[in-house]
Amino acid sequence: MAEERTPTRFTQPINSHLLCPLCKKLFTDPVISVVCGHTFCRACISGLQRGETGAKCPIDERTFTELVPNRAVLGQIEDLEIYCRHGLTWSEDEHEFVLEPSGCPEKINLGNRLHHEERCQYAWITCPNSEGKFCGKMRRKELEHHLLSCCHHKCSHKDKGCSFTGTKSGVLDHLKICGFRALQGLHSYTNSAKQLEDLKQENFKLKQSVNELTSRVKTLEDQKLTMSSQIENCMSVLASLQQKYDSLSATNNTKNDAQTNMSNVEKRQSRGSYGMARTTSTSSLGSPVSSPLGSPKYEKWVMPFTFKCMGTLRGHQGAVHCMARYGNKLFSSGADKLLKVWNLHALAKGCIQSVKAHIDTVHTIAVGEGCLYSAGADFTIKRWNIETLEEQQVAQSAHENVICAMVCCGEYLFTSSYATIKVWDATSLSPLHSIDGLYHWVRALALSQSKDKVYSGSHNTIEIWDSTGKFNLKGKIDHQFGSIYSLVVTQQYIIAGTYNQNIRLFDVFTHLHVNTLFGHVGVVGSLVAASSGRFLFSGSGDAVIQVWNLENNLPIMSLSRHEGPVNALTLHGDFLLSGSDDTEIKVFKHFEMQMGFTPT
Template structure:
């Protein structure tokens, strides 16, 4: 067992096993609740002074071990185990008499008190019913019950002392604490054969060894110790816990029935005027907690004399120190119970007791809140420390990643250099091919010159106005992208200037007219935004289904949805006409100064904007029309079945048309750009590509592959092409 620390408890028991008496105890050791029943060897501290005589048993004497919980033998008081030190021993040299003393140079068992520990004293029998502490020779041992609950803190720095030190020799122990050390007086002396053969002292934590004999644990832990009976090496097998039952059955006098011998403050005897009760050692705590002969203090004042518990009620009736019930509010009155009752009739606090009680309750509540806030502050400080540690880790990780990023950037620069070299080679080859096919030599291929990142969802619509680009997305927002001018190129870089929120669904269509931006979405509404400050002007509940496309011309706004087109007045923001008769979703609209073109399932309708009469119906093969583009000479549409159909505006009645193939998915968007004296058609598709077509030769000149998702919309501005895709990004081509 480990040596006792501050506040540690020790125990000792005496009992008989197979008609022999053994003692179990320890002047040091671990807490009894932590003591192993199997008797695991340890190193108990022992500072006992000498020993006398031998008293043991033969090698053939049996030893009985019974598993008994020590906690059953240690009564609990106020949730704690009180400390009990027990010693009992006799030898042939004990002097007949009635006084028991202990702690001599050859005393029969002692220990040195550690911090919060227990000191054991040897005893010598002198005269009947008298016990003393501190003698000169060993003898019959007595039992001391030390209440060390307050002593532990007082003696936390007291060093270990020898067993022959008397109680009065403790320099740090006050007189009041010495009074708490009460000797246990037995009704009859314990059995004499209680000494260990090895140390001739009372058994301290008795254990059974491999040779079958019982010794003190501390004796067995000594180096090279051997059994004096059969000369076998001493090795612990199990603790001898059975002796604890005998201690519990020993009869003792109540400590309030004992008094010190006159002239000898260290000797104790039975007090005929004290408590007459004799009890078992195991029942001592239960009795002494309620003993009528216990000395108690008056609860009214510390200045009152100490009285017996049985006389406390009588004292309280005449005590003149009873405080007013409102003393906590600083009422100074004190007197007897009757005087206090009379005082309450005139006490100024009595009339305010309800108010004072309420204030006291509020103060208590505030104090609890303060304590709670203190706990929260402590918790937050802990969390802040954790965050600080985490931040330090992130800083280290950031430095590591920056190093990796520098390496990746250097690698990327090398790849860009290689890419430019390959691009120059391809440009030369394209020029050669163009010259051979009759194309202008000054035509250069389009390259991706930038990427806009900011949307949290796929980009489904684009439009331009002045120097600004507008994009609509599945994140229900519209972003406004504007140029960040530089010295060498005013349009070299675009940044997000504003984010417009209001839609509760995907923004599927965008267009501008005069000073307004119009947006249509999956929430079935058209929202109108001012271009000067981007404030929302109005909201039109346009359709019963999502608004798929928008177009504007001649002061009118056209919106397409399921089987219907509605016409809105842009000055009043009111609906002026409804164009019905469509056979499916209207996903594409183009409005010129004279005509409105609408694409639906396998058809394109043309309305005259003067009369709103249908002037042309063009049949389309390849499924629904997803995109439309009109030039001065051509009508172009992109279809669900991957094709691009081209008609001459001067001959729409003819079925003759040109079909461009090459895409592997639905053609979502079309844009025509004049470049180098030629017309180029850009087509965006579900297959993640943008194809560049020469409308003079009706051939594909270039395929732009940079997006990681379907390309859903296109727009042009200042000779540049802008594309939006399902990969949530926008790219700039030039």
């Protein structure tokens, strides 16, 4: 009976709050529900956690969302005081471990028991000379005295064939006359031939490996030469095109001179009239903002630069959870259930259109071909005319839980919720495919640069799906970085914002984790990358926007203009727009800096 139990006896009775309400024993690996605050052993509650959607707390029946380690309870358990196991013995009468008078008298913390008990002088051990066959067991503190009288010490030439055993002093006397002193070890004689054969086989295998690697290197060199030739041809074609472009540009320069002069006059007049209009405007912008006139394919930002807040768009009555851009229009929505439209070429006018979109919080919007999609906490997907904002299609009860993320890829619309991704016909909102059985909430979706893959982020997993019609799994990245709340894909990286307050970078080709960006102290819920892939913007629950240089993976600056978590980010030319729980949309503009200048 005693061998089946771990010898443990506490010096004081265990407080009831350290006992699991399910197994009624001391907590093992305690975890706490973030919803109701109840704590259980991980093993006891794991069945409920991995069960069907909507698993409930066995105490108050509140639905689980997430279980995290209860480090406070674990610390209290590790501080509990126990007796050393080498000072305990099993009592058949009392059916528990009791103190052994001749055992270890030490009292130790439960968290330090292994450190102490592995070195305890009262631990039962066997004599190293006989491995327990002749000398029996003894306390570790008795070993030194035992070795002085032990008669099973072996001759140091035992590997050469000597079988003499005796006391320590007897072995020393024997060594003076041992007949095996001058002999090489029998083991060396008998194994030398085998070792030589093993070395020959290993050498043969190494030669094979070298030959294979040499062949691969030659193949790669041949491929390199072929690619170099192709690159030279491409460069030649590009040079020819550049010459044609320069020629056409020179031809048009003369025609554009007069138009440029007239345009400069009109701009000066426009700035003058705009400044006067701002003195009486009721726009929600806090300061004059130049309207972006276009969004180039790649930004032309050169370090060093800075972003400054140029104003604020106000009008939402609740948290701004999502934004999307189409042409010169910005769409925003959130907790007030409204879908608002802003003219990016005339931001000073404020909101130009607003409609009641849903009956509950809108968590995600996406732009398609000539249409806008919205979804959220009412489990409904809606399709809108992007010009008139008229409702065109509705998919009721599209998911069984809150719809967290959405992306449109040509004729397909992808949406995600708890453990599920669904694919819809982008025009009719008819269901086409469902990907079920995913682990936990799928809070983030992102398209590849080529639009042929959809990336989904959930707990400890990034999965890659075909977006062209097959919808099959094309790849999977398993990690231990927690739940993913935001995703963006560049030419070089798969970038994930996590619940653990940091940003993880994975190689877009090898899917290997290559770097981590630290700096936020809240959940990283929004990410947007510059079109070139050289810069990244991240928004977090700490109300801060962080600007990153992806060429060296270092922070550039922090933007702290919001008073609540930053939930949505979008870029338009040299402008960055951010939506927050503080109900506001901030407008930041890019400015170049001279070397040595420090932004304020």
